Amino acid sequence: VTSNSPISEVPLATRTFTESDQLAFARLTGDSNPIHVDVVTARRTQAGDVVVHGVHGALWALDKLVETDVLSGGVASIAVKFPKFILLGRNVELRVTSRSAREIAAVIAIGSMTMTTLVISLGGTRNVDDAVSPTTPLPPRRTDPLVWTRIEDIAQLQGTLDVAPCVNDLGRYFPHVSACIGSDRVTAIALLSTLVGMECPGLHSLFSSFTVRLTESPAAQTRVGYRVNYTDDRFRIVRMAVGGAGIRGDVQAFLRPPAVAQKSIEEIAPAIVPGEFKGSAALIIGGSRGLGALTAKVIAAGGGRTIITYAKGQAEAAEIVEEIRKHAGAQACSAIAYDALKDPAPQLASIAGNVSHVYYFATAVIGQQRDAPFVPDMLDAFTAMYVTGFYECCRAVANKSERQITAFYPSTVFAEKTPLTMIEYAMAKTAGEMLCQHLNRSNCGIRAIAHRLPRVLTDQTATIPPVATRDPMEVMLPLIREVQSTKANQDD
Amino acid sequence: MTDDEILRTLTRILRDLLMDDSITLSMQTRREDVPGWDSFAYINFIVALEMEFGVRFKVSDVESFENVGAIVKQTQALLS
Numbered sequence: 001v002t003s004n005s006p007i008s009e010v011p012l013a014t015r016t017f018t019e020s021d022q023l024a025f026a027r028l029t030g031d032s033n034p035i036h037v038d039v040v041t042a043r044r045t046q047a048g049d050v051v052v053h054g055v056h057g058a059l060w061a062l063d064k065l066v067e068t069d070v071l072s073g074g075v076a077s078i079a080v081k082f083p084k085f086i087l088l089g090r091n092v093e094l095r096v097t098s099r100s101a102r103e104i105a106a107v108i109a110i111g112s113m114t115m116t117t118l119v120i121s122l123g124g125t126r127n128v129d130d131a132v133s134p135t136t137p138l139p140p141r142r143t144d145p146l147v148w149t150r151i152e153d154i155a156q157l158q159g160t161l162d163v164a165p166c167v168n169d170l171g172r173y174f175p176h177v178s179a180c181i182g183s184d185r186v187t188a189i190a191l192l193s194t195l196v197g198m199e200c201p202g203l204h205s206l207f208s209s210f211t212v213r214l215t216e217s218p219a220a221q222t223r224v225g226y227r228v229n230y231t232d233d234r235f236r237i238v239r240m241a242v243g244g245a246g247i248r249g250d251v252q253a254f255l256r257p258p259a260v261a262q263k264s265i266e267e268i269a270p271a272i273v274p275g276e277f278k279g280s281a282a283l284i285i286g287g288s289r290g291l292g293a294l295t296a297k298v299i300a301a302g303g304g305r306t307i308i309t310y311a312k313g314q315a316e317a318a319e320i321v322e323e324i325r326k327h328a329g330a331q332a333c334s335a336i337a338y339d340a341l342k343d344p345a346p347q348l349a350s351i352a353g354n355v356s357h358v359y360y361f362a363t364a365v366i367g368q369q370r371d372a373p374f375v376p377d378m379l380d381a382f383t384a385m386y387v388t389g390f391y392e393c394c395r396a397v398a399n400k401s402e403r404q405i406t407a408f409y410p411s412t413v414f415a416e417k418t419p420l421t422m423i424e425y426a427m428a429k430t431a432g433e434m435l436c437q438h439l440n441r442s443n444c445g446i447r448a449i450a451h452r453l454p455r456v457l458t459d460q461t462a463t464i465p466p467v468a469t470r471d472p473m474e475v476m477l478p479l480i481r482e483v484q485s486t487k488a489n490q491d492d
Numbered sequence: 493m494t495d496d497e498i499l500r501t502l503t504r505i506l507r508d509l510l511m512d513d514s515i516t517l518s519m520q521t522r523r524e525d526v527p528g529w530d531s532f533a534y535i536n537f538i539v540a541l542e543m544e545f546g547v548r549f550k551v552s553d554v555e556s557f558e559n560v561g562a563i564v565k566q567t568q569a570l571l572s
Contacts, residue, residue, distance in 0.1 A: 083510070083533055097511065105511060114528060117511045208536065234551045235535045254532075371527075420524040 011093035012106070013064040017052040019088060025056045028169050029190050033145050033197035033205065040312050044259040044289065046206065047085040048365030054082040054207045055193035057108050057116050059174050059186065061094050065120070066176035070096055071104055075181050076123035077249075078189070081209040084115045084369055111371040125214040125246070138162045138223070139199075146202035151233045151255055157200045158227035161191045163245045167222070181246075185214060188224045188245035195226055201238050201255040212242070212249035221245060262290065263473055265297040265327045271477060277302030277484050281353060284308045285338060285393060286361035288317035291410065291456065294472050295359050298480050300324045300332040307351055309338030311362075340389035344396035355397050357483060358407040360390045374423060382428035387435055398445040406486040408479070409436050409450040416452065449483050493571060495519070498545075498564045505540045509533055519561030545571060 026032040034041035035051050042050040058080045065071035086092055090110055098105040101122065108116035138160055148154050163184055170190050171183025178186045189212060196207045223244050230239035236255040242248070277299045284299075286292040287308025296306040297320075306324065310317035317335040324333035338347050340362035364385050370378070394407045411429045418426040436448035456472040503517045510528050523529045529537070538554055541547075541563070547570040557563050 081509075083528065084530070107511065112527070114511065119511075206532075208532070232539065234554070235539065237535070237539065421530075 011095050011109075012068055012070065013061075013094045014091060015060060015094075016091045017056070017086065017088055019050075021056070022050065022052065022088065024173070025053050025190075025193075028166055028173060029053075029055075029194045030141050030166075031055075031194040031197040032143065033203065036197070040315070041259075043312060043365075046256055047087065050088045052086040052088065053193050053197075054080075054086070054116060055190055055210075057082075057086055057092070058118060059177060059190060061106060061108055061116065061118055062120070062177040063174045064094050064176075065096075065104065065106060066180045070099065070106075071120060071180065073122050074124045075120055075214055076125070077121040077211065077213040079119045079121075079209070079211040081117045082115070082207055083117065084113060086110075086115045110369070113369055113371045125216050141165075142198050144203075145198040145205075146200070147204070148200070148202050148255060149204065149258055151231050151236055151238070154200050154238060154255065155228055155231045157240075158225070159199060160244075161195060161199075161224045161226070162222065163187045163191060163224060164222040166190070181214060184222065185246040188212075188247045191224055192242065192251055195224075195240070195242070196251065196253045200226065200228060200240065201253055204256050204258050206254040206256050208237075208252040208254055210242075210249060210251045212247040215243075215246055215248050226251070260290070262294045263297070265301055265323055268294075268297050268473065269301045269327065271473070272298060272301040275303040276481075277304035280304040280356045280484055282306050282357040282359060282484075283348070283351070283355045283397060284359045284361065285340060286311070286363055287359075288313040288320060288335070290361065290363075291453075291472055291476060292359065292361035293320050294476055295361070295480060296320060296333060297324060298473075298477060299484065300328040302484075303328075304484070305331060305353075306333045307355070308333065308335050310335060311337070311339055340393065341384055344393045345399070348393075348396055348400070351400075354401050354403065356401075356403075356405060357486075358394055358397050358405060359483070360393060360407065360409055362386075362389055362393075370421060373420070379424040379427055382424050383431060386428040387431045390432055391435060391439075394439070394446045394448070395444075401445070404445050404447055406447045406449065406483055407436075407439075408483045409433070409448055411450050411452045413452050413454050447486060451479055493568070495564050495568065498567050499560070501544060502537075502541060502560060502563065505544060506537055509536055509540065517560045519559065519564060521560040522558065541567065547571060 022036055026037050031053060035045050035047060036053050039050050092108050092110055092115060094106060094108055096104065096106045103122060104120045106118045107114045167183050167187040170187045171178040174186050192210050196205050221244055224242055225244050226240045226242045228238060229241050231237065238253050238255055240251045242251055282299050282304055284292050284296050284306060287296045288310035292308065296308050300306050308317055308320060321333045321335050336350060362385055364381060390409060398405050409432055411433050414422050414426045415430045433450045436450040439446045439448045454475060455469045456475050499517060503515060506517060507513050507515050510533060515526060523534060538549060545567055547567060549566065553566055
């Protein structure tokens with residue numbers, strides 16, 4: 001076997017996975033986990049956006065390896081790892097990294113970032129007994145993934161997936177690799193995606209890796225059995241043995257933390273003095289979730305009027321509005337669509353009356369994938385969101401207002417101690433702090449208050465492994481009181 | 493087992509994980525020094541290390557390792 005070498009210069013194939021590709025693979029396999037097909041849900045996962053099915057990428061790579069004759073002999077086993085998410089719309093390249101008579105290694109890469117690794121051992125299939133007997137009854141094809149949140153609840157799971165209904169379609173979808181190893185095995189591999197995304201760990205899953213040996217199964221065997229054989233509650237790891245339909249091997253996945261739910265207004269209210277925010281009208285950019293939603297509930301619980309904005313989460317915003325109105329009355333909250341990168345004036349035109357306070361929780365995905373120490377385009381994007389977007393929003397509100405407005409700018413502790421992978425984010429937030437100081441000196445009708453927030457529990461900080469975070473309410477309540485204490489500019 | 497032997501094993505594990513034979517770990521190597529050694533790869537590395545040596549770290553240890561040397565030392569402590 002030749003040694004692994006750096007990624008080869010010339011890609012064997014390139015591809016940009018699209019939304020229609022996602023839907024096609026989801027239809028063929030039944031893996032319609034929202035992280036793959038629902039942009040609103042996917043943005044609240046660790047990926048921050050819609051993710052290509054890892055197995056889809058792997059089977060595409062195998063199909064191309066066969067089509068280009070890089071892979072032409074018998075296949076003994078296939079080992080695949082998914083170290084990084086492939087997001088929709090990104091151009092990926094298939095590169096062969098080593099090749100010998102016994103093994104082919106390849107990667108799916110974006111620039112110098114390895115997204116998927118494949119090691120194909122060459123040789124013949126083996127006659128082995130299936131490690132997992134697919135004897136349990138077949139479940140119905142699910143439209144919604146199973147929901148597990150505790151690792152101990154899935155430690156004993158086992159079940160069966162049916163290859164037969166989709167073997168012809170998947171055989172046609174991946175014709176070259178199907179001709180090489182058989183459409184039943186291609187389908188069995190494709191259904192590993194369904195296993196992880198819909199069954200175990202289901203809704204809150206991240207596929208980590210799989211290794212399968214190709215076996216000689218009885219001709220009639222068209223089912224793949226699975227059984228959980230290892231869990232690790234420290235890192236929320238699940239491993240399963242799989243077997244049947246010509247494959248036998250192991251699958252590893254993570255049970256990721258679910259989206260973070262902030263406290264309800266009923267839970268918040270006891271900590272708020274009734275009427276302490278009365279007379280204020282707060283525009284909360286990014287108020288449909290996270291700290292924005294929490295801020296809206298706090299102000300409404302204190303008698304203030306809130307206008308929350310959403311970029312994609314219209315349904316989530318509607319839920320926040322309903323919750324707040326139920327507790328604080330019909331005038332306590334409304335929602336509007338808002339894109340922080342577009343002209344604010346027309347977007348804010350529908351707001352009636354003066355706005356006294358702006359809370360700017362617009363956000364992008366912070367921990368983005370990178371292949372260089374500094375990515376200028378990332379700084380540009382963060383600056384547009386966190387500096388220009390903040391300024392333009394405040395200016396538009398101030399222009400409509402008869403009095404000075406107060407704006408809250410959530411900066412970050414990463415401005416002091418910057419992780420290597422967050423330099424552009426920290427730079428943009430630091431620039432935002434400087435802008436706040438400048439606005440305060442400029443007598444422009446905007447009083448800006450910036451604070452460096454610690455890591456608090458939000459969708460973006462709910463990571464694997466878990467990182468220590470602070471209670472958002474404990475952090476935000478004193479800050480909101482400071483911002484709201486600017487009584488001079490409030491309605492009577 | 494010596495620190496050097498553990499270090500060589502850790503290098504092999506990480507090379508296999510990241511498919512990069514150019515990786516050479518030292519006691520001073522930090523995660524951010526190795527391209528691609530992100531949080532998921534780190535967990536997979538720790539789990540592979542545990543299986544290799546038959547040890548089990550506490551989550552607090554895993555979160556606090558500042559460099560490879562700290563991992564080697566803690567592995568050594570668990571082995572003894």
